[in-house]
Amino acid sequence: MKNLYIVCFCFLAVCLTNAQERYLTKSGEITFFSESPLENIAAKNSQVLSIVDAGKKQMAISILMKSFMFEKALMQEHFNENYVESDKYPKATFRGAILNFDTITDKETKVEVKGKLTIHGITKEMVIKALAVKKDNAIVMQGDFFITLSDFNVDIPSVVEKNIAKEIKVSFNFNHQPFKK
Amino acid sequence: MKNLLTLALLVLINSHFYAQDDLLDVLDAETPETENIVTATFKGTRIVNGHSVENRKNKELEFIIAHRFGAINTGIEDLFGLDISNIRFSFEYGLSDNLTAGLSRASVEKTYEGFLKYSLLKQKTGANAFPFAVSLFGSVAAKSEKAIPGFERTFVESLFYTAQVLIARKINSSVSFQLTPTFVNRNLTATFEDPHSIFALGIGTRVKVSKRVSLNAEYFPQFNKLKSIDATNSLAFGIDIETGGHVFQIILANSRRMVEKAFITETTGDFFAGDIHLGFNLSRTF
Numbered sequence: 144m145k146n147l148y149i150v151c152f153c154f155l156a157v158c159l160t161n162a163q164e165r166y167l168t169k170s171g172e173i174t175f176f177s178e179s180p181l182e183n184i185a186a187k188n189s190q191v192l193s194i195v196d197a198g199k200k201q202m203a204i205s206i207l208m209k210s211f212m213f214e215k216a217l218m219q220e221h222f223n224e225n226y227v228e229s230d231k232y233p234k235a236t237f238r239g240a241i242l243n244f245d246t247i248t249d250k251e252t253k254v255e256v257k258g259k260l261t262i263h264g265i266t267k268e269m270v271i272k273a274l275a276v277k278k279d280n281a282i283v284m285q286g287d288f289f290i291t292l293s294d295f296n297v298d299i300p301s302v303v304e305k306n307i308a309k310e311i312k313v314s315f316n317f318n319h320q321p322f323k324k
Numbered sequence: 325m326k327n328l329l330t331l332a333l334l335v336l337i338n339s340h341f342y343a344q345d346d347l348l349d350v351l352d353a354e355t356p357e358t359e360n361i362v363t364a365t366f367k368g369t370r371i372v373n374g375h376s377v378e379n380r381k382n383k384e385l386e387f388i389i390a391h392r393f394g395a396i397n398t399g400i401e402d403l404f405g406l407d408i409s410n411i412r413f414s415f416e417y418g419l420s421d422n423l424t425a426g427l428s429r430a431s432v433e434k435t436y437e438g439f440l441k442y443s444l445l446k447q448k449t450g451a452n453a454f455p456f457a458v459s460l461f462g463s464v465a466a467k468s469e470k471a472i473p474g475f476e477r478t479f480v481e482s483l484f485y486t487a488q489v490l491i492a493r494k495i496n497s498s499v500s501f502q503l504t505p506t507f508v509n510r511n512l513t514a515t516f517e518d519p520h521s522i523f524a525l526g527i528g529t530r531v532k533v534s535k536r537v538s539l540n541a542e543y544f545p546q547f548n549k550l551k552s553i554d555a556t557n558s559l560a561f562g563i564d565i566e567t568g569g570h571v572f573q574i575i576l577a578n579s580r581r582m583v584e585k586a587f588i589t590e591t592t593g594d595f596f597a598g599d600i601h602l603g604f605n606l607s608r609t610f
Contacts, residue, residue: 169354190358192351203347209360216381216421217569217609224364225535225566230497238348300536302567324350 164198166282166319173206173315177308184218184307186211193317195282200244202256202284204237204317226297227263235262239271247275247282254284262295273315280321287314362447365457365494366502368571368607369416369424369441371528372542372560373579373587374504377459377492379443380418380609388414388428390605392580397598405601412582430583437583439463439486447494461488465583481512484585488526498532506544508585517551522589524557530564538564540573544588558591562605573605 171191177184189212192205208229213219223229239258246252254275259266273286289310292299299307366376369386380386390412394405402408414428414437422443429436445458465484471477485508492502504526513520528542540562549555560577578593579586580601593599 165350167350167354169356192355194347194351194354196347201347203351205348205351205355207355207358210358215384217384220364221568228497228535236348298535300567306568 164196165322165324166195166197167322168193168317168319171204171315171317173313175211175314176312178312179306179308181306184213186213186219186222188212191315191317193284193319194322195241195284195319197244197282200241202237202239202241202258204315206235208233208235226299232262232264235260237261237269237271239269241275247277249277251276260290262290263297265295267294282319283317284319285314285316287312289313357451359448359452360450362449362457362494365447365492365500366530366540367538367564367566368573368605370573370605371502371530371540372562372573372575373558373577373582374526374528374542374544374584375441375459375461375488375490376502376528377443377457377490379422379424379441379459380416382418382421384418385610386414386416386607387610388412388416388605388607390414390582390603392575392577392582392601392603394580394601395593395598396600396602410580410582428583430581430586432581432586434468435465435583435586436468437463437465441490447492456491456493459490459492461490462486463584465585477512483511484583485509486584486588488584498538500530502526502528504528504544506584506588508589510585510589514550514552519548519550522549523547524588526588536566540564546589550589553590554592555589556591556594558587559595560587569609571605571607573607575601575603575605577601577603 169192170189171193172189173191174185174187188206188210190207190210193202195202208227209223211222213222237258237260239256242255242257247254251274254273256271256273258269260269271286271288273284275282275284289312291310366378369376369378369380392410394402394408396404398405410431412428412430414426416424416426418424424441426439439461441459441461443459445454447457448454463486467482487507489505490502492500494500506524506526508522510520524544524546526542526544530538530540532538542560544558546557556578558579560575562573562575565572578595578599579591581587581590
């Protein structure tokens with residue numbers, strides 16, 4: 144009987160440690176910025192889901208394309224209808240390994256996340272640099288990187304070529320909190 | 325020994341569960357169900373001649389310049405109608421995301437028109453799903469052309485009213501339909517037999533052929549018609565081409581008119597007998 148208790152305890156302990164190793168945010172922020180001679184286009188999404196698995200040193204991000212908010216309603220409509228085709232490809236995702244996860248402390252540390260970014264149905268291998276910090280039991284990660292629209296088959300018609308940058312700056316800020324299921 | 329086995333089994337089950345759930349699957353499970361408003365049911369605020377459920381958004385100004393040429397079956401002498409041209413220009417402004425006000429001037433009968441369009445209900449998916457969008461449209465058109473001597477009229481007698489309920493559904497990303505119950509009232513009729521009030525049911529559709537091009541069609545069968553003219557039902561086809569803030573519509577219609585009261589109730593052309601008018605709408609949103 145005593146042994147059974149030990150078994151149960153072990154089982155629970157394993158469960159708990161597993162659960163405690165994950166950190167999640169449902170209100171991560173991603174902004175992108177396109178700078179061109181004719182106009183600047185910016186959009187912000189504050190409902191990004193991101194999860195960090197400390198045990199496996201991995202992270203995953205899920206971005207609903209329709210949650211990007213633009214300054215002009217017409218830009219937002221064109222973004223969803225003509226460029227990223229949100230009805231066909233509602234989400235962009237990223238899944239990768241945090242290469243130097245163990246260096247994350249309560250001081251900001253540079254980390255690299257190597258993984259696969261999927262936008263508009265196209266998947267690309269990427270290494271994204273981020274600043275990470277572990278504070279009050281939360282893992283905060285932020286940074287920026289550039290993506291090339293043609294890599295993800297996002298066409299820019301010639302008439303608006305001068306309005307949209309070929310390389311888009313993407314910035315992110317995730318405040319992951321301990322996630323218990 | 326038995327306990328040891330149980331322990332091994334439990335650890336296995338546990339790690340198995342653990343390994344199985346992919347991080348993206350966890351995110352999918354954690355994604356809150358969001359309310360998703362269906363947008364871009366039509367590319368423009370017009371399907372062809374008639375209004376679509378689309379509104380201009382808050383503080384957006386749209387300028388539409390539209391031409392309709394003479395009938396193609398007038399032949400080579402009028403260069404298939406191109407010598408004859410009607411024009412209408414219109415300023416339309418978003419007072420809010422859901423309320424658009426417009427002012428326009430059409431060359432035929434020197435008509436001034438003011439309208440309001442209100443987006444009452446949105447088509448939604450996800451949480452609070454709703455199957456279609458509903459907008460309300462109301463307009464007053466004033467004929468300002470000088471009267472023929474003997475047929476003088478007052479200002480009030482120059483007025484026409486149109487009320488429409490626009491009910492639209494985006495079936496999928498490329499196909500949309502709209503039903504448009506319409507009421508047109510004229511204060512002054514040409515003869516005593518002409519009804520003051522005419523009811524019609526507009527039917528419109530669009531099919532996207534590429535990301536920026538769609539084919540549109542629109543038909544306005546009337547339940548009662550003007551008797552003093554040989555009135556037919558308005559039938560029109562269009563191609564929408566969208567480039568940035570512009571929507572360019574190329575139109576083939578049996579009517580040369582662009583104001584609701586005119587193309588819905590005063591059309592006399594027979595599309596299939598060659599009374600086809602080429603036209604275009606050019607829209608620019610600022």
